[in-house]
Amino acid sequence: MALIPLSHLLQEARAGGYAVGYFEAWDLYSFEAVLEAAEEERSPVVLGFGGMMMDQNWLNRFGVEPLGAYGRVMADRATVPCGFLLNEVWDLDHAVRGVASGFNAVMLNSCHLPYGENVALTRQLVEIAHPQSVQVQAELGTLPDFGGDEPGELTNPDEARDFVSATEVDCLAVSVGNVHQQITGVTTTDLARLQAIRDRVEVPLVIHGGSGFPDAQVRDVIRLGVALFHVGTVLKRAYLESASVLISSPEFRRHSYQAQVGSRKSEDFLMPGKRAIKSVVKPYMQLYGSSGCAR
Numbered sequence: 001m002a003l004i005p006l007s008h009l010l011q012e013a014r015a016g017g018y019a020v021g022y023f024e025a026w027d028l029y030s031f032e033a034v035l036e037a038a039e040e041e042r043s044p045v046v047l048g049f050g051g052m053m054m055d056q057n058w059l060n061r062f063g064v065e066p067l068g069a070y071g072r073v074m075a076d077r078a079t080v081p082c083g084f085l086l087n088e089v090w091d092l093d094h095a096v097r098g099v100a101s102g103f104n105a106v107m108l109n110s111c112h113l114p115y116g117e118n119v120a121l122t123r124q125l126v127e128i129a130h131p132q133s134v135q136v137q138a139e140l141g142t143l144p145d146f147g148g149d150e151p152g153e154l155t156n157p158d159e160a161r162d163f164v165s166a167t168e169v170d171c172l173a174v175s176v177g178n179v180h181q182q183i184t185g186v187t188t189t190d191l192a193r194l195q196a197i198r199d200r201v202e203v204p205l206v207i208h209g210g211s212g213f214p215d216a217q218v219r220d221v222i223r224l225g226v227a228l229f230h231v232g233t234v235l236k237r238a239y240l241e242s243a244s245v246l247i248s249s250p251e252f253r254r255h256s257y258q259a260q261v262g263s264r265k266s267e268d269f270l271m272p273g274k275r276a277i278k279s280v281v282k283p284y285m286q287l288y289g290s291s292g293c294a295r
Contacts, residue, residue: 002078006105006135007170009044009083010204010227018289019222021210022046022085023281024232026054029270030239031071033277038080041282043290046228047075048085051094052109064094068101075104080294085137087230095125099134105170111139115159122167130168138167141175143209152179154193161200171228173206176221181233182212189217191224198225206230210284218287231284238280239273 013020023045025031031047038045049067051059068086075084086098088109098106108125110118122138129136140163141155155174164172174197177189187209197205207213207221210231218229264271285291 002080002082003072003075003084003104004081005133005170006046006083006085006137007204009046009081010171012081013044013227013290013293014204014225016289016293017222018293019218019227019229020044020046020290021281021284021288022048022083022087022228022230023235023277023284024048024050024087024230025071026050026236028070029274030235030277031074033274034281035074035078035082037278037281038082038285038294039078040278041285041291042080042294043285043292044081044294045285045290046083046085046105047071047078048083048087048103048105050087050232051089052087056090059089059094060091064089064097065101068098068103072102087137092121092125096128099129099132103134105135105137107137107139107173109139111142111173115163119163119166122163122169126168135170136167137171137173137206138163138169139173139175139206139208143175143178143180145180154190155197157193157196157200160197164201164203169203171204171206172201173208173230176207178207178209179212180209182209183234183237186214187212189214189221191217191220194221194224194226201225204228211235215287219289222289229284229288231281235277235280238276242272242276243269 023034075082084103085105086103087107089095095106095108110121126136142153144152176194204227205225206228208230210229211234
């Protein structure tokens with residue numbers, strides 16, 4: 001079985017001087033694309049689905065358990081080491097359902113709450129998840145959204161120390177200049193702040209907003225304790241653009257509807273999107289240094 005605890009995956013990355021990527025999927029095609037890219041690169045990977053952007057009524061009624069069941073089977077059959085994360089759900093109940101549905105790591109999106117509430121909710125989730133051998137990622141500080149009006153809040157190193165001690169989370173996402181949903185422009189990373197967090201926190205650190213994180217600083221932040229990058233927005237852009245090009249082509253209209261949708265054959269309009277995701281994911285794995293590290 002290739003599924004291993006997230007902390008083991010990240011500890012191996014830190015020991016090996018590389019980081020792994022969590023490449024967020026939203027359906028079966030995108031999930032398969034990430035797993036296939038990891039297997040072709042022989043790279044450890046964190047597989048998973050995100051709850052932040054999904055319709056909450058759908059997620060509440062249908063989403064958590066089917067996504068968990070599907071992803072768990074795929075993770076179990078993977079030929080590279082992987083974790084399986086339910087990422088950034090808004091509702092504690094969704095995270096708890098994720099614990100019971102096959103995910104071996106969960107994350108509650110509670111960083112926007114006052115510090116005390118974030119601690120209390122995160123600790124509650126840890127107390128539910130750990131006895132079920134499910135690990136917990138949390139975030140301290142908030143990331144700005146690209147093009148948004150809110151500036152975000154950088155992670156306080158002393159609060160990070162206290163937060164990890166109080167909650168016993170397995171890894172911590174930090175805000176050090178990284179930005180959500182950025183695909184153009186360059187961000188500036190506060191390496192001194194990251195070093196201060198690293199000096200106070202033993203658990204692996206996580207960078208969200210990987211789509212726009214500067215390549216030139218990847219090695220620096222890995223050296224300072226970052227073992228996991230979250231990447232999502234750039235994958236959806238590649239998927240949508242490639243599918244749109246195929247649909248507008250005259251050749252696409254020559255195929256039957258049965259082949260065009262859901263067949264996984266070359267004429268399936270979703271397959272170029274799947275290939276596009278793989279073409280984006282693989283360079284990230286090479287950049288993070290995880291390619292070839294699967295045992």
